[in-house]
Amino acid sequence: MSGHLYVAMLKSHAKMLGGFIYGAAAYLILIVWVYPSIADMKGFNDMIQALPEGMRKLVGMENGIHSLADYVAGEFYGLLFLIILMIYVILTATRLMARLVDQGSMAYLLATPFSREKIAATQAAVLLTGLALIVTFTTLSGIAASEWLISGYELDIPSFIKLNVLTFLVFSVIAAYCFLISAASNDEKKALGLSAGITLGFYMLNLAGKLSDKTEWMGNFTIFKAYDPIKMINNETNALLTGSALGITTLLLITTSVIVFKKRNLPL
Amino acid sequence: MIKVEQLTKRFTPEKGLFDLNFDVKKGEVFGYIGPNGAGKSTTIRHLMGFMKPDTGESSINGLNCWNKSSDVQKLVGYLPGEIVFLEGMTGLRFLTLLQNMRKQTDTKKRDELIERFQLDVKTPIRKMSKGMKQKVGIIAAFMHEPEVLILDEPTSGLDPLMQRVFIDLILEEKQKNKTILMSSHSFQEIERTCDSAGMIKDGRLVALEDMHSLRSVQRRVFDVKVKNEIDVDIILQSSLQAEVTGKNSIHVTVQGNDQDFVQLLSQCEVEHLDTRPQDLEDIFMHYYDRRDVAR
Numbered sequence: 090m091s092g093h094l095y096v097a098m099l100k101s102h103a104k105m106l107g108g109f110i111y112g113a114a115a116y117l118i119l120i121v122w123v124y125p126s127i128a129d130m131k132g133f134n135d136m137i138q139a140l141p142e143g144m145r146k147l148v149g150m151e152n153g154i155h156s157l158a159d160y161v162a163g164e165f166y167g168l169l170f171l172i173i174l175m176i177y178v179i180l181t182a183t184r185l186m187a188r189l190v191d192q193g194s195m196a197y198l199l200a201t202p203f204s205r206e207k208i209a210a211t212q213a214a215v216l217l218t219g220l221a222l223i224v225t226f227t228t229l230s231g232i233a234a235s236e237w238l239i240s241g242y243e244l245d246i247p248s249f250i251k252l253n254v255l256t257f258l259v260f261s262v263i264a265a266y267c268f269l270i271s272a273a274s275n276d277e278k279k280a281l282g283l284s285a286g287i288t289l290g291f292y293m294l295n296l297a298g299k300l301s302d303k304t305e306w307m308g309n310f311t312i313f314k315a316y317d318p319i320k321m322i323n324n325e326t327n328a329l330l331t332g333s334a335l336g337i338t339t340l341l342l343i344t345t346s347v348i349v350f351k352k353r354n355l356p357l
Numbered sequence: 358m359i360k361v362e363q364l365t366k367r368f369t370p371e372k373g374l375f376d377l378n379f380d381v382k383k384g385e386v387f388g389y390i391g392p393n394g395a396g397k398s399t400t401i402r403h404l405m406g407f408m409k410p411d412t413g414e415s416s417i418n419g420l421n422c423w424n425k426s427s428d429v430q431k432l433v434g435y436l437p438g439e440i441v442f443l444e445g446m447t448g449l450r451f452l453t454l455l456q457n458m459r460k461q462t463d464t465k466k467r468d469e470l471i472e473r474f475q476l477d478v479k480t481p482i483r484k485m486s487k488g489m490k491q492k493v494g495i496i497a498a499f500m501h502e503p504e505v506l507i508l509d510e511p512t513s514g515l516d517p518l519m520q521r522v523f524i525d526l527i528l529e530e531k532q533k534n535k536t537i538l539m540s541s542h543s544f545q546e547i548e549r550t551c552d553s554a555g556m557i558k559d560g561r562l563v564a565l566e567d568m569h570s571l572r573s574v575q576r577r578v579f580d581v582k583v584k585n586e587i588d589v590d591i592i593l594q595s596s597l598q599a600e601v602t603g604k605n606s607i608h609v610t611v612q613g614n615d616q617d618f619v620q621l622l623s624q625c626e627v628e629h630l631d632t633r634p635q636d637l638e639d640i641f642m643h644y645y646d647r648r649d650v651a652r
Binding site: 091100101104189193198202203204352355356 | 450458
């Protein structure tokens with residue numbers, strides 16, 4: 090790790106990161122803020138129940154909305170936040186490695202006494218730090234909004250934090266395989282296309298798996314299998330097991346990326 | 358100091374580097390010349406440890422350039438051929454980042470270079486012109502006073518004045534016993550600074566000579582315009598190789614016999630005199646011709 094590079098990289102990503110944090114936090118606050126009016130709306134759950142089951146699963150409301158936790162997990166973590174984080178990790182992973190190699194500025198970083206391993210490890214740390222920052226700020230704004238913006242509805246804070254930690258770990262794995270692709274690529278556009286393609290593919294499989302019984306098996310072949318916000322916030326998953334499996338996978342993928350980057354020819 | 362031994366890297370059977378051998382001694386300035394796509398940058402990428410050779414090896418100060426690349430970097434200042442910096446920084450912030458990464462605290466040399474190249478370091482990098490970027494690159498390569506300098510086409514993008522500043526800088530560093538390898542496709546640039554030169558073509562080293570012998574085979578073509586027909590005849594009848602190209606204008610080829618040329622011209626009324634820049638292909642071709650004749 091190079092501390093100076095880490096800080097410089099974070100600074101140069103600060104604007105984009107700020108945008109993502111702002112977007113995620115603002116939307117979560119908005120969603121929490123309107124919760125009382127939805128919860129008070131009579132017949133809302135009946136309306137939801139009237140939808141076909143596959144559809145309900147898709148929008149994250151299998152059982153309707155019974156608590157603030159269900160609502161936040163289904164409406165925000167199951168939809169918008171997922172997309173925000175997907176975009177962030179794909180873009181940032183590509184920018185941190187493949188773009189620098191493609192453009193040639195990596196030459197300057199490697200021309201310092203830092204080894205390739207250290208440069209790659211620093212870049213990976215920048216990626217995961219950015220992801221952690223988005224999740225942390227979102228967690229804080231969710232808690233703040235539920236505490237101060239609305240009254241009469243409790244958010245179970247420990248479960249909410251657990252959901253966020255798991256969300257971070259799931260997206261760490263996505264970030265890590267995008268980073269691996271990025272570290273192995275000479276072409277920024279190809280790296281971006283491949284990362285986005287694989288991730289969207291996983292997402293499609295996930296949707297298909299939820300759609301009907303016949304396609305359920307498809308859901309087993311996607312990383313999003315590990316991401317079920319409603320179950321997570323209701324403590325219906327084995328958080329420790331899932332969490333550690335995700336953490337280890339991330340670590341393995343990042344290590345592989347560093348080794349791949351160390352051994353390959355660079356067109357700088 | 359810099360040693361390249363049987364370095365081979367095949368991209369395709371025709372493209373790549375093939376059995377490259379050369380050696381740059383400490384304190385020597387080595388010019389690496391060749392047309393575009395000949396393999397200059399590829400060789401340099403091997404020296405910087407960006408590429409792994411198929412066979413053979415290169416080393417700097419006895420350290421293998423691939424295995425020990427991070428140790429090699431401590432000794433080396435590098436100017437890439439294509440200059441792209443990190444985005445979203447000013448020139449100064451970029452230079453400071455590199456200094457920090459090298460754990461260098463002294464900014465004297467850096468500031469002196471900035472002053473010398475008259476660089477406005479506060480300009481954001483994305484707003485810099487090609488020449489400005491080149492200056493930032495040169496400063497980045499020289500500011501930590503490395504033992505070895507590896508410069509890939511260092512003067513591209515610089516105006517003639519800055520090219521002179523750069524050449525002075527190279528000569529100064531040479532005085533300090535630094536080892537320098539610079540690539541170029543311009544013979545003139547190499548001629549003014551280097552002790553020896555290697556010529557590469559299609560991935561193969563075709564000539565490796567000290568500067569003196571290269572200079573002796575260097576052929577220059579002068580574009581001479583004289584006053585009248587009589588002068589044309591005088592030139593045509595001389596021992597020099599000459600060719601009429603238009604009314605009263607002649608191309609005269611001079612190679613080692615500069616004295617004869619000057620004497621010849623003194624007999625004529627010269628209206629205009631110009632030299633054509635030699636293209637490298639010519640120098641190569643001629644280099645072969647001469648060697649074959651000598652055999």
